[in-house]
Amino acid sequence: MGGKDLSDHVDAVKYLVDSYGVNPQHVGLYGGSYGGFMALMAMFTQPEVFKAGAALRPVTDWANYNHGYTSNILNEPYNDSLAYYRSSPLYFAKGLKGDLLICHGMVDVNVHYQDAVKLAQRLIELGKDNWELAGYPMEDHGFVEPSSWTDEYKRIFKLFETVLKK
8 A cells, every 4th residue: 555556646647747738846636534545655755746735534554544454455563564664654754845734533433533643743753844734523534514624625725725836
């Protein structure tokens, strides 16, 4: 996870730049859940490709996630710690160069809010200052409150308008 699926995103950007003249300095991405995980991996491991990203309810460390789902892909953490390391954004946070928004429901029972908090602590320890964590106290994994959806997408829009239109 975060390998070939991420290289597909990088290849898509290259295609847009080469075929349609997209300015490579104006590329960002966002996604939720697995897409949020992908946004983190992109921002941390491909900072020259993605200038801004929004990670919505992202998995930051697969060792903390749904055992049945993850173990079918990465084996068990105690049997294959390298696979978990290579696939967990938490361990690549030092690569952040662009601007990052993390949005997460605080009562998420699928991807726990603690994942976002753990990543926030890591970014603080690394001295990164180009990120923001927006916590949503009433939201689970799938937001239901219209005000939460509005706030989240206003933040994404502001991020992209501010960073990608420079």
